[in-house]
Amino acid sequence: xxxxxxxxxxxxxxxxxxxxxxxxxxxxxxxxxxxxxxxxxxxxxxxxxxxxxxxxxxxxxxxxxxxxxxxxxxxxxxxxxxxxxxxxxxxxxxxxxxx
Amino acid sequence: xxxxxxxxxxxxxxxxxxxxxxxxxxxxxxxxxxxxxxxxxxxxxxxxxxxxxxxxxxxxxxxxxxxxxxxxxxxxxxxxxxxxxxxxxxxxxxxxxxxxxxxxxxxxxxxxxxxxxxxxxxxxxxxxxxxxxxxxxxxxxxxxxxxxxxxxxxxxxxxxxxxxxxx
Numbered sequence: 001x002x003x004x005x006x007x008x009x010x011x012x013x014x015x016x017x018x019x020x021x022x023x024x025x026x027x028x029x030x031x032x033x034x035x036x037x038x039x040x041x042x043x044x045x046x047x048x049x050x051x052x053x054x055x056x057x058x059x060x061x062x063x064x065x066x067x068x069x070x071x072x073x074x075x076x077x078x079x080x081x082x083x084x085x086x087x088x089x090x091x092x093x094x095x096x097x098x099x
Numbered sequence: 100x101x102x103x104x105x106x107x108x109x110x111x112x113x114x115x116x117x118x119x120x121x122x123x124x125x126x127x128x129x130x131x132x133x134x135x136x137x138x139x140x141x142x143x144x145x146x147x148x149x150x151x152x153x154x155x156x157x158x159x160x161x162x163x164x165x166x167x168x169x170x171x172x173x174x175x176x177x178x179x180x181x182x183x184x185x186x187x188x189x190x191x192x193x194x195x196x197x198x199x200x201x202x203x204x205x206x207x208x209x210x211x212x213x214x215x216x217x218x219x220x221x222x223x224x225x226x227x228x229x230x231x232x233x234x235x236x237x238x239x240x241x242x243x244x245x246x247x248x249x250x251x252x253x254x255x256x257x258x259x260x261x262x263x264x265x266x
Contacts, residue, residue: 007146007162008219012207015222058222060146062162082162 001073006080007060019053022065025081047071053081108189108246115254118261120197122253125190125238128169135179138163149216149231158218160229166240189246193253194236197260202237204256206230210237224252 001013021043028035047070054064063081068074107124114123135143144150144159151157155170166188172181193202199210206228208221213232220229226249229240241249 008221009147011221014207058227059220060161061164080162 001075003054003064003066003075004078005056005059005062005064006078007062008056011056011059015056015058016064017055017057019055019063022051022053024053025065049076108243109191109250112250115257117257118197118264120193120195120201120257120260122250122257123192123194125192127185127188127190127240129167129171130184130188131167131172131175132160132182132184133157133165133167133172133175133179134163134181137178140178147217147219149218151216156231158229158231160218160220166229187243188240189243189249191239191241191246191249191253192233192236193239194233198236201253201256201260202230204260205252213237223249226252 002010003013003016004010023039023043026039028039049067049069051065051067054066056062056064065079065081066075067077069076107126109124112124114121116122133143142150142157144157144165146159149156149158152170156168158166158168160166166184167175175181202210205223206219206221208219208230210230210232213219213230215232215234218229218231220227222228223239223241226241226245228249231238231240239249239253
């Protein structure tokens with residue numbers, strides 16, 4: 001599996017650290033205990049497109065928001081979390097049948 | 100005042116030459132981390148590239164960070180967070196026609212795409228490494244504490260490759 005880092009280009013999966021759902025980007029209000037509980041523990045288990053946080057740990061140290069299909073493992077977009085970065089969709093070569 | 104002898108990370112290590120590949124330690128000189136307050140600052144290298152200014156090189160080493168190797172800090176202190184890294188990193192040079200084949204066994208990046216003036220922050224085995232493409236091969240920067248390990252990994256690969264070519 002490869003992830004195309006918006007800064008570094010296509011890199012092997014071993015350079016990245018998986019953090020979790022993009023839900024972690026939006027923190028609930030302090031004192032809203034139901035929302036905090038949901039934020040920490042409740043996740044959808046989707047068969048389809050998910051948006052997850054990955055960290056380019058052994059590369060440029062950027063946090064990335066990766067759109068990945070859990071059925072096909074196809075990665076359709078990668079954007080930098082910082083500054084609402086531009087996606088790499090335009091740079092990615094269409095890979096037919098590639099995982 | 101006593102004059103202390105500064106020892107390089109691989110002090111006393113003789114270069115390794117095998118099957119057209121030479122592995123040697125490189126004296127990097129002064130290494131300074133440059134982390135601009137505004138990433139759009141002029142003169143800052145684009146991702147995966149090196150900006151050379153005479154003997155000094157500014158090597159992109161990550162998001163919002165570059166290493167100034169072998170040169171004075173100059174005006175960077177006004178526009179960036181500047182920290183001395185000289186004692187923290189070890190430099191290795193891997194030169195020769197087979198250098199790319201040696202490195203390809205340890206680094207998960209398509210090294211054939213790197214032209215002189217390109218660099219990549221990636222991993223050497225499990226070690227963090229900065230790969231800089233230079234004329235005739237590569238320069239590698241690893242953490243000083245990993246210098247012997249990096250040498251061992253590379254030397255093993257060079258010997259195995261030499262043995263494979265010989266048989």
